Amino acid sequence: MAKTVAIANQKGGVGKTTTAVNISACLAHVGQRVLLVDIDPQGNATSGAGIEKGDVERCIYNVLVEDTDIRDIVRGTALEQLDVVPATIQLSGAEIELVSTISREIRLKNALEDVAEQYDYIIIDCPPSLGLLTINALSASDSILIPVQCEYYALEGLSQLLNTVRLVQKHLNHDLEIEGVLLTMLDARTNLGFQVIEEVKKYFQEKVFETIIPRNIRLGEAPSHGLPIIMYDAKSKGAEVYLELAKEVVAGGQRSR
Numbered sequence: 544m545a546k547t548v549a550i551a552n553q554k555g556g557v558g559k560t561t562t563a564v565n566i567s568a569c570l571a572h573v574g575q576r577v578l579l580v581d582i583d584p585q586g587n588a589t590s591g592a593g594i595e596k597g598d599v600e601r602c603i604y605n606v607l608v609e610d611t612d613i614r615d616i617v618r619g620t621a622l623e624q625l626d627v628v629p630a631t632i633q634l635s636g637a638e639i640e641l642v643s644t645i646s647r648e649i650r651l652k653n654a655l656e657d658v659a660e661q662y663d664y665i666i667i668d669c670p671p672s673l674g675l676l677t678i679n680a681l682s683a684s685d686s687i688l689i690p691v692q693c694e695y696y697a698l699e700g701l702s703q704l705l706n707t708v709r710l711v712q713k714h715l716n717h718d719l720e721i722e723g724v725l726l727t728m729l730d731a732r733t734n735l736g737f738q739v740i741e742e743v744k745k746y747f748q749e750k751v752f753e754t755i756i757p758r759n760i761r762l763g764e765a766p767s768h769g770l771p772i773i774m775y776d777a778k779s780k781g782a783e784v785y786l787e788l789a790k791e792v793v794a795g796g797q798r799s800r
């Protein structure tokens with residue numbers, strides 16, 4: 544049975560998609576069977592994993608709204624152990640269309656049950672909101688991984704996110720856990736980043752991943768080539784840290800078993 548992890552934070556530009564694509568590729572690289580599920584209408588995880596959005600006829604929209612079998616839309620990637628459930632801009636209608644449907648909060652959960660046996664990890668890239676798509680991701684997941692950018696206002700909005708997590712735990716998914724808080728885009732040349740690290744650690748304590756993701760130019764370049772960092776530049780700092788993070792997640796999973 545796969546372990547399902549939602550990468551979520553309603554703030555945009557904090558490194559959700561970068562983390563989703565690269566942790567997925569790195570988990571695949573260390574031998575795990577991985578399904579990356581894109582539920583952001585921007586479809587950046589889809590293209591970042593090398594899938595041409597123009598070639599996608601049916602996507603996660605059709606699964607959530609029209610009950611299409613998820614197995615019919617899964618795509619392989621250049622990495623043998625990594626598959627992707629794509630999203631396109633069509634998904635932007637789902638949030639509204641789902642409102643009037645039966646079991647609107649657990650549609651993703653139900654769909655993923657059909658493929659959970661085939662993977663070790665299912666990683667979900669969430670949109671920058673706390674709407675029905677993110678609720679679907681949290682309902683379907685064993686845990687949430689929260690990327691936090693090492694910038695001013697890093698903690699802003701997190702209480703709202705944690706409140707949503709509590710509501711999902713209470714009403715939809717009792718077993719949802721916090722996998723960890725991931726500090727991203729650290730600029731090691733300034734003090735600010737290190738102050739933010741202190742602040743986040745004070746608040747989340749042992750829930751903060753030891754791995755910290757620095758700003759790395761190669762990480763910013765890789766998506767435009769449709770490649771995860773370990774395929775774009777395996778020797779870069781970005782590849783090194785995401786591999787470290789993948790190993791930390793696997794080790795954490797073994798500890799809690």
Ligand code: ADP
Nearest residue numbers: 555556557558559560561728757758759762763
């Ligand atoms: P989100 O999905 O939370 O909106 P993204 O992962 O798309 O955030 O990141 C926002 C932007 O920052 C993207 O252009 C991405 O390529 C870039 N980026 C993300 N992480 C890093 C990093 N560690 N170093 C450099 N650029 C990064």
Ligand code: MG
Nearest residue numbers: 559560583587
């Ligand atoms: Mg994103």
